[in-house]
Amino acid sequence: MTLLHIERLTHFFGGLRAVYDFNLELQSGELVAIIGPNGAGKTTIFNLITGVYRPTEGRIVFKGKDLIGLSPHQIVQSGIARTFQTIRLFKELSVLDNVRIAHYARAGYSPWDALFRLFRFTAEEDRIRQEALELLNIFKMVHLADTIAKNLPYGQQRRLEIARALATHPDLLLLDEPAAGMNPAEVEQLMETILWIRREFHLTILLIEHQMRVVMGIAERIKVLDFGQTIAEGTPLEIQNHPRVIEAYLGEEAIL
Amino acid sequence: MQFYIQQILNALQVGSVYALIALGYTMVYGILTMINFAHGDIFMVSTYLAFFTSTLLLSIAAGLPPLFTFVFTLLTAMFGTALLAVLIERLAYKPLRTAPRISAVITALGVGLFLENFMVAFKPVGPAPRFLPPLIPQINYDLGGVTVSTIQIVIILVSGLVMFLLDTIVRRTMVGMAMRAISWDKFTVPLMGVPVDRIISLTFALGASIAAVGGTLYGMAYTIDPYMGIRIGWWAFISAVVGGIGNIRGAMLGGFILGFVEIFTPVFLPSTYRDFIAFSLLLLLLIFRPTGILGRPAPQKV
Amino acid sequence: MMHPVLKRWGLPLILILIFPLTIVLPATGLINPYIDLVLKYIGINIILTISLNLVNGYMGEFSVGHAGFMAIGAYVSSLLTVLVFPDQAGPFLFPVALLAGGAIAGLAGLGIAIPSFRTRGDYLAIVTLAFNMIIKSVLENLDIIGGPRGFLGMDKLTTLWWVYLWVIAVVFLARNFVFSNFGRGVLSIREDEIASGLVGVNTRQVKVLTFVFSAFLAGIAGGLFAHELQFINPRSFTILKSTEMLVMVYLGGIGSLGGSILGATVFTLILEGLRTVLQQLGISQEWRLVVAPLMLILLMLFRPRGIMGLREFPFLMPRSERPEALLEHKRRFIAAQAEKGGGS
Numbered sequence: 001m002t003l004l005h006i007e008r009l010t011h012f013f014g015g016l017r018a019v020y021d022f023n024l025e026l027q028s029g030e031l032v033a034i035i036g037p038n039g040a041g042k043t044t045i046f047n048l049i050t051g052v053y054r055p056t057e058g059r060i061v062f063k064g065k066d067l068i069g070l071s072p073h074q075i076v077q078s079g080i081a082r083t084f085q086t087i088r089l090f091k092e093l094s095v096l097d098n099v100r101i102a103h104y105a106r107a108g109y110s111p112w113d114a115l116f117r118l119f120r121f122t123a124e125e126d127r128i129r130q131e132a133l134e135l136l137n138i139f140k141m142v143h144l145a146d147t148i149a150k151n152l153p154y155g156q157q158r159r160l161e162i163a164r165a166l167a168t169h170p171d172l173l174l175l176d177e178p179a180a181g182m183n184p185a186e187v188e189q190l191m192e193t194i195l196w197i198r199r200e201f202h203l204t205i206l207l208i209e210h211q212m213r214v215v216m217g218i219a220e221r222i223k224v225l226d227f228g229q230t231i232a233e234g235t236p237l238e239i240q241n242h243p244r245v246i247e248a249y250l251g252e253e254a255i256l
Numbered sequence: 257m258q259f260y261i262q263q264i265l266n267a268l269q270v271g272s273v274y275a276l277i278a279l280g281y282t283m284v285y286g287i288l289t290m291i292n293f294a295h296g297d298i299f300m301v302s303t304y305l306a307f308f309t310s311t312l313l314l315s316i317a318a319g320l321p322p323l324f325t326f327v328f329t330l331l332t333a334m335f336g337t338a339l340l341a342v343l344i345e346r347l348a349y350k351p352l353r354t355a356p357r358i359s360a361v362i363t364a365l366g367v368g369l370f371l372e373n374f375m376v377a378f379k380p381v382g383p384a385p386r387f388l389p390p391l392i393p394q395i396n397y398d399l400g401g402v403t404v405s406t407i408q409i410v411i412i413l414v415s416g417l418v419m420f421l422l423d424t425i426v427r428r429t430m431v432g433m434a435m436r437a438i439s440w441d442k443f444t445v446p447l448m449g450v451p452v453d454r455i456i457s458l459t460f461a462l463g464a465s466i467a468a469v470g471g472t473l474y475g476m477a478y479t480i481d482p483y484m485g486i487r488i489g490w491w492a493f494i495s496a497v498v499g500g501i502g503n504i505r506g507a508m509l510g511g512f513i514l515g516f517v518e519i520f521t522p523v524f525l526p527s528t529y530r531d532f533i534a535f536s537l538l539l540l541l542l543i544f545r546p547t548g549i550l551g552r553p554a555p556q557k558v
Numbered sequence: 559m560m561h562p563v564l565k566r567w568g569l570p571l572i573l574i575l576i577f578p579l580t581i582v583l584p585a586t587g588l589i590n591p592y593i594d595l596v597l598k599y600i601g602i603n604i605i606l607t608i609s610l611n612l613v614n615g616y617m618g619e620f621s622v623g624h625a626g627f628m629a630i631g632a633y634v635s636s637l638l639t640v641l642v643f644p645d646q647a648g649p650f651l652f653p654v655a656l657l658a659g660g661a662i663a664g665l666a667g668l669g670i671a672i673p674s675f676r677t678r679g680d681y682l683a684i685v686t687l688a689f690n691m692i693i694k695s696v697l698e699n700l701d702i703i704g705g706p707r708g709f710l711g712m713d714k715l716t717t718l719w720w721v722y723l724w725v726i727a728v729v730f731l732a733r734n735f736v737f738s739n740f741g742r743g744v745l746s747i748r749e750d751e752i753a754s755g756l757v758g759v760n761t762r763q764v765k766v767l768t769f770v771f772s773a774f775l776a777g778i779a780g781g782l783f784a785h786e787l788q789f790i791n792p793r794s795f796t797i798l799k800s801t802e803m804l805v806m807v808y809l810g811g812i813g814s815l816g817g818s819i820l821g822a823t824v825f826t827l828i829l830e831g832l833r834t835v836l837q838q839l840g841i842s843q844e845w846r847l848v849v850a851p852l853m854l855i856l857l858m859l860f861r862p863r864g865i866m867g868l869r870e871f872p873f874l875m876p877r878s879e880r881p882e883a884l885l886e887h888k889r890r891f892i893a894a895q896a897e898k899g900g901g902s
Contacts, residue, residue: 084753093742104760109739362808373848373851529695
């Protein structure tokens, strides 16, 4: 089943072309990676999918629903969650609150219930706390629930960001350079985590990554971007041997 | 017809003063993206500097040539006000340059109110309105039913000259270039050997001394009091926003637009509606075109 | 160790026990009218500080126009008690008048929330300032309500016990709001507005709720203020008033109810204490007005988060949110896990 369908996606910043004619067909359960040099437009694609920017042109259809024009929180509600290239946690808030905030859309009570602490409020709050703690438990972070997010070590912050994204109950998870700044051991663990959450939460994953080890290790399909345009597409093996990719992106590494 | 020409002349007179003050708001915003809410009160202090200087000068040495009294008062006010502005910048704003931007704005608001209330409580100034002694001989010329005073001519000419000079400084000199460079990029410009701290202080000094020109000219035509910083300052601030804050020519344009609003509101409505009109204009502009008439929109980065 | 019943009902019990005192003490003259007045001011300022703290401290938006909301509450409630309600019913309908004033102020808050969708930071500050100026200008031009001369004729309906009840109600409601899904949304906007939308927070809804609620509270405070002074004019609600609120917020601490209470109390006492000191020293009372701006500058420079910044007294939190409750939850989970680990 096609989960995400992107067609002729194009975006300009002023006169600068960030993304040009990007197409993607994502099947349910796939793990696809987008690679490309800095400034190739990868993060812009995530920003377009999640409604941060409105594309200059093109269509984005998710589960048969057109996403263009929806605001970010509506897109999250329809089942897309993401993480960020540079960690964007709610730094001054506790780990638990970071996860609970992601329950915003599914909290079933009104402002009146909250102001007067009516029954529905208490019941829902208990449920949200329970679910959030369970999720933290799965990520082996429950003992950190009351820690302020900015005090977590780097690797844990990355994990928390993924946990927070999962708290929105997504079908599609967009990971923006999850391995950035990690040491080899952490990267190894991250790859396991990604594969494991995919199984556990029945996710489809779209991944932006620089580290070839991650991409080649877990992606089933790879798209290569350069200057906003797709220059190659295929399985990890095909990409590794693709002449244009070697030239544009892997060039230096291949020589080394 | 004469009535309207007369009003246009009055609008130009008021507008020049607004434009001069608006320049200070816009220059600081341009370089630091910070709204210096104290600027209106710095202007107010400048009128008192002019007041004390000219009163003192005329009491100890009456009979000096008017041109000398005028220029001396103007320069003293400019210098004193510039000093005050640099002092405020160093003590109250500079420590907050790396803090959230809003901290500096709150501080500026505090500085402005401090200056105002200080001047009210400070005995030699006090809340009562005052007049500057006549610095230049006041002569009224009647041109076919339109009255033009020497003061009016001086205000419009001097303002025009100052604006022209500033525009030239910013566009043609190294200092101006450094200012524009810092406003583009606060992080890499220091690496290129531009003395950022000095340029920022200079911007404050320049903005304040231009406000002092406005203050001296204003004091020659109207009464002054410690509350005028808020009243006039806000109008000047709106001028800067209307023209496009951060844009020097925009500030001049905005000043004249607000001058026209001030003079022509009473033609159609009770004059007490002036503030209402001006602030509604500001509100509408902020909602529909926050970059003002000449400002360019800044792209949001995620 | 405290008895569990006392632990559960201790705070409400204390609050209930204090209530008769707020009636008896002023009535019997055990506290003199001046202290009565100062206590009322402290109460009104607590409400104002909480109101502004919701927007500036919790949400990290920036309003400098809250005196405008206060003005609306003051005028609307005064018009109701003086012109609309029958004379004898005044004291009974007083809460209705306050709620109405708060409601209209809340409506104005809705108007301010909408520009906040697109602008924030200093631009939003200007919007709120312009709003404050416009309100003042409108009041000055409405001759039916006294124009620049102001409006009078209110009975002194603001008694200490009314202020006391309103403060408790406001703290209670604000606490419930802050420690809810919506309150967490508010905090997330302060921390990172874009990330907030991208984890599913409806930021527009949160902003509307917060501005309306905050403006409502300022309106209530305005009504209490008007029926204490028995005279209001547009000049009571200028930027200086808004600045005083800013000082109280940044003194007590941003994002904290305890801080708001502390900030309002300390600031009011400082200003009143200064009145006496200046009188003793024979210095003009006008110097008092220099204090608020000066404190604001010093706070920003040396303690921008205030005394209680981003922290809260546990007794002002709902039981389920207190550190001990969270510790208990954690322990339960960790125990369950250990059990599972041991079993397999």
